[in-house]
Amino acid sequence: MSRSAPRHGYPKSEWELSLVFFTLIGQSAVGATTYLAISGLSERTPAASSAAPHLLLLLLLVLAQGISFFHLGRRRAAYRAIAGVSHSWLSREIASAGILALALGGTAFLLWRQAPSGLTLRVALGTEAASALLLLAAMTGVYLLPSRPMWMSLVTVLSFAGTANLLGLPIFLQLTGGEYTRAAVFNTGLTLLALALVQLWHIKRFRLWPRIVSTIKRESILSAEPLLFLLRVLLGIVLPLVLLLAGTRSQGILLAVLAMGELSGRMLFYSSSSPAGRFGTLYV
Numbered sequence: 313m314s315r316s317a318p319r320h321g322y323p324k325s326e327w328e329l330s331l332v333f334f335t336l337i338g339q340s341a342v343g344a345t346t347y348l349a350i351s352g353l354s355e356r357t358p359a360a361s362s363a364a365p366h367l368l369l370l371l372l373l374v375l376a377q378g379i380s381f382f383h384l385g386r387r388r389a390a391y392r393a394i395a396g397v398s399h400s401w402l403s404r405e406i407a408s409a410g411i412l413a414l415a416l417g418g419t420a421f422l423l424w425r426q427a428p429s430g431l432t433l434r435v436a437l438g439t440e441a442a443s444a445l446l447l448l449a450a451m452t453g454v455y456l457l458p459s460r461p462m463w464m465s466l467v468t469v470l471s472f473a474g475t476a477n478l479l480g481l482p483i484f485l486q487l488t489g490g491e492y493t494r495a496a497v498f499n500t501g502l503t504l505l506a507l508a509l510v511q512l513w514h515i516k517r518f519r520l521w522p523r524i525v526s527t528i529k530r531e532s533i534l535s536a537e538p539l540l541f542l543l544r545v546l547l548g549i550v551l552p553l554v555l556l557l558a559g560t561r562s563q564g565i566l567l568a569v570l571a572m573g574e575l576s577g578r579m580l581f582y583s584s585s586s587p588a589g590r591f592g593t594l595y596v
Contacts, residue, residue, distance in 0.1 A: 328582040330382035335451060336479070336571075336578055337376035338409070339472055342444045342451075343480015344487065345369050345416065349441035351488070353434060359488035360437065363423035368487060370416040377409055401453035408447040415440045448476055463581075467514050471581070474507050475574050482567035492561040500566070501556050508549050537583060540576045548573020 348369065352360025359365055397403045419436040422428045428436070452472045455463045481496060492500075515521055528538050551569050560566065 329579075330379055332575065332578045332582060334376050334380035335472070336475060336574055337372060337379065338451065339448065339476040340479040340483055341369050341372040341376060342412075342448045343476035343478075344372075344483040345412065345444040345480075346441050346476070347480055347484035348488070349437040349444070351484075352437045353441075357488050357490065361423060361427075361433065363420040365484075365487040366416050366420040366423065366440070370413060370420060372483075373409065373413055373416065377413075401450055401456075405447065405450040405454055408443060408450045412440070412443040412447050415443045448472060462518070465514075467510055468581075470507065470510055471577070474503055475578075477503050478570050479567065479574060482563040482570070485563045486567070492563065492566070497556050497561075501553060504549050504553050511545075511549075537580065540580050544573055544576040544580060546573075548577055 348357070348360050348365055351357035397407050415436070419433075419440060422432065422436060452469050455468050457463055478500060481500065485491065485496070515524075524538075524541075531538065547569055552566060552573070555566060555569065
């Protein structure tokens, strides 16, 4: 991969924006699909029996997959990546994304063509939920690399699962016309608090605070990585908690704020692949 001129002490390519948006959109689709399938299985959401939300989530997943192609150096050879399912998490990610796409498309087709029997619909929804969780596991496995100690951590697992939950829930509510109930507020608030605690643990574990202070003194709080970390904390944790405590129940507002926070965190995640990365270790 060719690298552009350094900026703020590391290459611009370290942002890996195609992978940033692929993982964020893909994990959002995973979370929303899981909520849709589970709510349909429990018969709490009549909209799960409509083809539209399944089709829209399929389009969201296809969008994520399309964006990921911009990361490839040889796009024409992309089909070969599926061959390593037995040993490669990347191949498993591609395969599981295909399985989820088939599950969403199949369910949408069944619901569009006819009203399936209760058993058939349960099997279809169960397949969606299982394939969505399989894709999340594969996406996480890709980044648990011994060569990247900051990625080879429970923090990565919780970060990806947190994204699926935080962004998937409001997308699911938007698609089904649902509202933020007390359970949904508790779910979101608990996830945000858990990620904040994991962040503090991560700072302590790798003794990062002196590095944070020295970087801010050297580059100022408004340079790229410190500013992204500040946005991550404010938009990804603090502001959503304030909105929830203030009684805000708008899925659109919360989704926009959470998405900006997750975007900042994911950009930091990929900048941590650089040996010179400093704030990239603070991506939760």
